[in-house]
Amino acid sequence: MRATELLSRPVVDEHGRPLGRVHDLRIARRPEQHGPARGWAVAGLAVGGGRLVHAWGFAERRAAGPWLLRKITARAGRVARYVPAERVLAWGPEVVRVRTGGAELPPLLEVVRP
Amino acid sequence: MTTTHMGAGTGVRWVAVSAAVFAVVMASLWFGHAPPRSAAAYARQGAETVGYLRSQTRTARLWVDAVASGSATHQAASVALREAEDDASATAARFAGWDPPAGSDAVRATVTALGDEVTRRLAELRIAANRGRWADLPGVARPLPDLAERLGAVADELTAASRS
Amino acid sequence: MRIKPSMLLGFTLGTLSAIGGFIDIGDLVADALVGARFGLxxxxxxxxxxxxxxxxxEMSARIALKTRRPAFDLARSRLGPGYALGGLIGSFLVTALLVMAELSGIALALQLASGVHYLLWVPIAAVVVFIVIWRLPFEATERIYGLLGLAMLVFVVAVWHLQPDWSRxxxxxxxxxPTSGESWPAYLFFAVTLVGAQMTPYEMFFFSSGAVESRWRPKDLVEMRVNVIIGFPLGGLLAVAxxxxxxLVFFDPGIRVEHISQTVLPVALALGRVGLAIALVGVFAATFGATLETLFATGYDLAQYFGWAYGEVQPPARATRFTTTVAALLLLSTALALTTLNPITVTIYAVVFSSVLLPFxxxxVLLVGNDKRVMGELANGRLSNxxxxxxxxxxxxxxxxAVPLLILTKAGAS
Amino acid sequence: MNDHESLRFTLLDQQLVDAEDRPVGRVDDVLLDLPADGGPPVVVAVLTGAQALGERMGGPAGKLMAAVASRLRSGEHRAEPVAIPASAIGDHADLVQLTVPLGDLPHVAGLERWLAHHLVEGLPGAGDARD
Incomplete structure (x- = not known):
């Protein structure tokens, strides 16, 4: 599976309700015991919000400005959510299915390093 | 990252977009190169043409002055005089290539006659320069200011005619 | 304070960018044309x-010296490969036209100096450009053409010698x-043309790639800023001159500028043959420098898009795809110039299309300049933003x- | 706080340089594998080259790019885009740095080598491609 196939794939909850699209993958270094590779594993997904908000880095607040771009992207940035990999029931091929248990997903900004 | 899920509509959309772009380009080309169709548009083009002829005449005159006063080299002046002549004949030929709308024959006669005259005068300058007759150049150029005045007057007339 | 040779050397990067990038064939044509029709x-x-x-x-160079990543690199990593590919194709086409026009500019300067037809000079100029790309080190090249480009200052001197009515x-x-007899669309079209001629994206791509190639580091920040603060206003001063x-010379007689020979004519009238000769050296240096800059900028764009090795500081064999691209573009532009296509017309179209690409x-650059995680303490301040x-x-x-105005005014003809 | 990071900003589309700082290409895509035991996908390789990029972009332009890139390659592997195993990836601050030199990755930057070999090296003053 290519990472870019996952990007922009629709995300739904266990009842098939849409949660937006995958806009970014959060990756973390794998612990050494998982083989010789110092590679990464997918830790979670960034879901929801606008495509550009993620592409331009505002969804994870990489930038504080300029003021105008921050204003334009502010609302969409707040909508971005984080889905931990453990909650993913199926990664594809058509949709990413996620277990929410009826609860709200955490905002992306809460789990991103400032 | 945009196109991973575009599916079957992609091909159709591409064709539609390409066709639209092509249509706009063709329309623009037509707009840019369509000949003048009304008498007013023809007169306006005539004024424009005569304005350029005047510009080329005066440019040539400036180069003659510059070379006569020792301000410009012979090489540069002979290149510039040839350019002025080439421009003038291209300007005149472009206008002559358009069919005059009904009632515009007089405009055509005036403008093409001026085009011929300017081209002829500038050719004389170019020939004198290429023969190295630099001392004669101011003499050959003597009619130019007069000619430029006449061109200016005709341009004003045609502009007025295009507005009425 | 003692001035180190390396500072002078670094300074010429800015001078070359200013003279060759700011004053290039686009300016030599557009400024003279605009001055004759609209004055100042x-x-x-x-x-x-x-x-x-x-x-x-400044922003892209600051990013380059912090991250070693030049401007076009950012376009792809921030805005995705599709977006950047559009920018790449667009800038490739525009630069191909510009290289053709700059090459013709070199040839036209040589024609005015020698009286020999410019088409004969085009292939000779192309061969010399190729040799310079192939053999001469980056810094020597920019020093030579940066310094020769200072000859353009003769235009500033000429303003005084023409004894203008300063209040006018x-x-x-x-x-x-617009001046009387000129329309607003024509006025705005030439405003766009000037923006395209003077804010060319390739200046930014070249400047930031040059900063990476010269291995500037954050400690060179001051030197870089001095380059920007001196270089670009100098280019602007020349443009206004x-x-x-x-x-002063063409407006009252109603002369329309159609040739480079007309750009230098006022200098001849003001300062005589010596002035004319200096102006021709300046035109030669500016167009030569700009030919190199536009060629490299295109090579850089393509190399950075695909992540290839690039560089004028590398020997050609260490960056073969880059070198091949540059050589192929030079060949293509030479062929285009030899079609006798009017270089002045090509220049106008090239700068107008260039202005279309600006926001892309x-x-x-603006996005990355604000990225604190990448830029740290070198992130944009309020002024930059x-x-x-x-x-x-x-x-x-x-x-x-730009394009609607181009069509509406028939490229400024009416 | 979690120590995960954005694939988009730290890996995808970033510049790849080899162990000697030579530019190798860009991360044109990332190959993921779903472990059989049901864990999250892991990064097994980064893909580089116009073939991977063209396949990623899709559409007429992408298809063309992938087809041309595939044609330019030789050998039996040409159906698959060039992959660099995750084990060869080291540091990735501003650039993604590989732990091996370009010479150890025979499939990478094929065109660069071909041009060096057939076109550029033969000319005087080109310098040496292999130093």
Missing amino acids: RLAWVTGFAVIGIMCYA LWASATTVA IQAVAF AFLP TVGTITLLISIVVSVA
């Missing part, structure tokens, strides 16, 4: 262009409206208006 009534555009390009050149010049420079001399080039945002907004307007 579009000088404010040059003022805006200088501030805008200074802002983005001032009145013209402070009027924002060209507008002014064209105004600026946006990623304010000027950068305003420049970006104006460039969007220019980009949208």
